[in-house]
Amino acid sequence: MPEAAIRTEALVKDYGTxxxxxxxxxxxxxGEVFGFLGPNGAGKTTAIRLFVDLIxxxxxxxxxxxxxxxxxxxxxxxxxxxxxGDFVVDGRQSGRELLTYLxxxxxxxxxxxxxxxxxxxxxxxxxxxxxxxxxxxQKIGVIQAFMHEPELLVLDEPTSGLDPFLxxxxxxxxxxxxxxxxxxxxxxxxxxxxxxxADRVGVIRAGRLVTVESIHxxxxxSARHVEVLFAAPVPAEDFAGVSGLRDVAVAGSRLTCRLxxxxxxxxxxxxxxxxxxxxxxxxxxxxxxFESFDIGRDDAG
Amino acid sequence: MxxxxxxxxxxxxxxxxxxxxxxxxxxxxxxxxxxxxxDSPDMRDAIENYPSGLLEALNYTDIATPSGYLxxxxxxxxxxxxxxxxxxxxxxxxVAGDEEAGTLDLVLAHPLSxxxxxxxxxxxxxxxxxxxxxxxxxxxxxxxxPFDLTGISFGDLLAxxxxxxxxxxxxxxxxxxxxxxxxxxxxxxxxxxxxxxxGFAANGILPQxxxxxxxxxxxxxxxxxxGAPLQNGLQxxxxxxxxxxxVVLVATGTVAFERRDVSV
Numbered sequence: 001m002p003e004a005a006i007r008t009e010a011l012v013k014d015y016g017t018x019x020x021x022x023x024x025x026x027x028x029x030x031g032e033v034f035g036f037l038g039p040n041g042a043g044k045t046t047a048i049r050l051f052v053d054l055i056x057x058x059x060x061x062x063x064x065x066x067x068x069x070x071x072x073x074x075x076x077x078x079x080x081x082x083x084x085g086d087f088v089v090d091g092r093q094s095g096r097e098l099l100t101y102l103x104x105x106x107x108x109x110x111x112x113x114x115x116x117x118x119x120x121x122x123x124x125x126x127x128x129x130x131x132x133x134x135x136x137x138q139k140i141g142v143i144q145a146f147m148h149e150p151e152l153l154v155l156d157e158p159t160s161g162l163d164p165f166l167x168x169x170x171x172x173x174x175x176x177x178x179x180x181x182x183x184x185x186x187x188x189x190x191x192x193x194x195x196x197x198a199d200r201v202g203v204i205r206a207g208r209l210v211t212v213e214s215i216h217x218x219x220x221x222s223a224r225h226v227e228v229l230f231a232a233p234v235p236a237e238d239f240a241g242v243s244g245l246r247d248v249a250v251a252g253s254r255l256t257c258r259l260x261x262x263x264x265x266x267x268x269x270x271x272x273x274x275x276x277x278x279x280x281x282x283x284x285x286x287x288x289x290f291e292s293f294d295i296g297r298d299d300a301g
Numbered sequence: 302m303x304x305x306x307x308x309x310x311x312x313x314x315x316x317x318x319x320x321x322x323x324x325x326x327x328x329x330x331x332x333x334x335x336x337x338x339x340d341s342p343d344m345r346d347a348i349e350n351y352p353s354g355l356l357e358a359l360n361y362t363d364i365a366t367p368s369g370y371l372x373x374x375x376x377x378x379x380x381x382x383x384x385x386x387x388x389x390x391x392x393x394x395x396v397a398g399d400e401e402a403g404t405l406d407l408v409l410a411h412p413l414s415x416x417x418x419x420x421x422x423x424x425x426x427x428x429x430x431x432x433x434x435x436x437x438x439x440x441x442x443x444x445x446x447p448f449d450l451t452g453i454s455f456g457d458l459l460a461x462x463x464x465x466x467x468x469x470x471x472x473x474x475x476x477x478x479x480x481x482x483x484x485x486x487x488x489x490x491x492x493x494x495x496x497x498x499x500g501f502a503a504n505g506i507l508p509q510x511x512x513x514x515x516x517x518x519x520x521x522x523x524x525x526x527x528g529a530p531l532q533n534g535l536q537x538x539x540x541x542x543x544x545x546x547x548v549v550l551v552a553t554g555t556v557a558f559e560r561r562d563v564s565v
Contacts, residue, residue, distance in 0.1 A: 054410065074413065077411055090402075
């Protein structure tokens with residue numbers, strides 16, 4: 001069995017006034033995309049900065065790529081890519097200047113790699129950073145984290161500021177990393193973002209891991225929103241007895257409902273009438289998540 | 302230019318360093334060019350009538366010779382003040398400024414130790430001080446003939462500049478150490494400013510109090526100019542004090558930086 005990319009045991013980080021982590025036990029497997037989900041202030045950034053040795057734990061242990069961040073920090077950081085949650089850099093330099101410098105600190109980055117990634121994300125690296133939009137700055141952050149093809153990517157809210165097209169591109173990049181057997185650890189406070197990208201998701205709340213779930217399994221047992229347009233008005237009672245169906249609403253020839261479980265019974269009930277269109281959305285795991293684990297939606301950001 | 306954090310620091314501040322070099326050379330040269338005006342009977346009479354305490358406070362006691370004049374006005378006062386301002390503000394930025402701006406995280410997530418980053422940047426600060434000091438040296442050498450700054454040997458002038466660079470390194474190290482230990486600019490600038498105020502008082506004013514004559518030995522201004530390197534060449538004891546202080550400050554700051562949490 002391959003060594004875990006990240007493993008923590010009873011990790012505690014006390015900030016004096018507040019507690020950032022309160023006994024975090026976490027295991028991230030090599031080759032997976034792990035989503036680290038939690039409301040703002042739950043301890044996501046604290047955990048991430050501990051992995052990179054920017055801060056030190058009060059107690060407990062963290063092992064990243066089999067190394068102790070505290071004692072083997074330089075070797076560890078050679079092998080990982082990090083994107084800070086708040087990616088700020090000196091504005092009086094071009095993207096190319098910054099990326100070249102960071103690549104030189106790393107030592108071995110293929111010369112064409114920066115250009116390829118910049119082209120892929122549509123970033124003009126000749127422009128001064130201060131003239132770039134937030135989204136374009138974030139692209140620089142993503143490029144510097146990915147460019148040296150690290151074994152482990154530790155990304156704090158990687159898609160913040162990126163438009164939907166670039167978010168999709170980011171998802172593709174993360175999946176490629178996992179397909180090559182490398183590991184992605186990314187934090188987010190939005191379930192839908194993690195859902196598209198991650199194999200597993202861990203939920204952190206008040207410095208503790210609440211649960212770890214497989215996205216695939218979660219999707220199977222979560223409700224989908226289904227909408228059907230019939231050729232003629234249908235009676236609502238035809239769908240009243242269908243198992244797993246909730247929130248049934250019929251307005252003339254339009255049926256909307258939420259399906260939880262197998263679709264067979266619903267399909268057969270629908271088939272009794274002439275159908276024009278049918279739409280079944282991918283389940284939004286946000287709902288199932290907050291229902292299953294009784295995590296307050298309000299503090300989910 | 303972007304090979305490591307040493308060259309990157311210099312490259313990022315190339316405009317600032319150039320501006321400071323020109324400014325220090327211009328102000329220093331401007332004061333030096335006033336020598337022929339000072340070197341007149343009227344001015345000498347005027348200065349002789351100053352209270353001796355004031356003359357001592359300003360280090361103007363030997364102002365009637367070119368080297369004494371340059372030593373007191375240019376190196377001991379105006380340029381010293383500019384070098385302090387530069388060194389403290391640059392020293393405070395080495396770690397604390399970067400950290401407060403939120404830009405330190407990214408670099409520290411790369412494969413280099415904090416000490417290495419910090420020491421490379423301090424070394425870059427030293428190089429910038431040498432650059433600034435060299436600009437002034439060139440100007441002063443150029444002014445010797447046209448402005449009758451006679452009786453100054455090039456060796457002594459060079460010695461003065463060695464003292465000047467180390468003087469800047471002390472203030473840079475003070476600001477660096479306070480900033481590296483706390484991660485905040487205010488204590489870094491405050492530490493440097495405090496040293497400057499104490500140094501100025503301990504050099505000119507406090508020694509005039511009975512029983513406090515010795516306090517002059519604790520002033521960076523005394524290490525810079527007390528032994529009059531412009532007349533007497535390198536002052537080994539003063540230089541050694543400054544070197545030791547720089548080493549202690551930089552080492553202390555670096556160790557503290559290595560141990561603490563980096564703030565977001």
